Amino acid sequence: MSSIQVRPATLRDAKAIAQIQVASAQDAYKDFWPDAALNGLSVAQRQAYWREAINMCEPQVLVAHLDNEVMGFVGFDRSRDKGTPSTTGEIWAMYAAPAHWDKGVGQALVEAAQEGLQEEGCTRVTLWTYKNNTRALRFFEIAGFRAEADSVKAVDVEGKPLEQMRLHRSLI
Structure with missing residues (x-):
């Protein structure tokens, strides 16, 4: 049985959220993002973004923690x-x-987000991920997400064209 708890993020969590996003992106994207993009990820910029998101509740932000360490x-x-x-x-x-x-x-x-979306009246959830991110694709497939046909879009990361695809699953 997991002791991981999930709670709404507070402004005090913004720095930890930013640090996690930068470290995770640098690790997960290292095989397909350009080095300049990886090295250009800024905890300070991400922290400012997440502070505003938490303050405005757009998007809703939840943190997973164990003994108050944001994971x-x-x-x-x-x-x-x-x-x-x-x-x-x-x-x-x-x-x-x-x-x-x-x-x-x-x-x-993902379970907490799905519960939150259901409470908001959503019957379906989507997300975008890089086609090259095999770890994320495997995780989301196990979580019940499926790729949407014809949903691939091109994104530019520091001059390198990459593809993202939309995944979806039912909430009912």
Whole structure:
């Protein structure tokens, strides 16, 4: 039985959230992001973003913790994709500290986000991830997400074209 707890993020969590996002991205994306992009990730910039998100509740932000050590976070809200129904939610961002990978943090976060979206009346949840991020794709597949046909989009990361794909699952 896991002792991982999930709670709403507070402004005091913003720095830990930013540190986790930067460290996790640098580890998870190291095989396909350009070095300049990895090295350019800024804890200070991410902290400012997450402070504003937490303050405005957009997206809703939850943290997973054990003995008050923040291990990971998830940001979720209604889908940002044009043309989606109001009953579609989206996981905007989800990261666990690399030291806590494969320890149930991601599972606790995705379950909490899904519960939060259901409380908001959502019947479906989506998320975007890099096609190259095999670890994330495997995790989300185990969590019940499936790739959406024809959902691949190109993104530019420091001049390198990469592809993201949208995943989805039902909440009912």
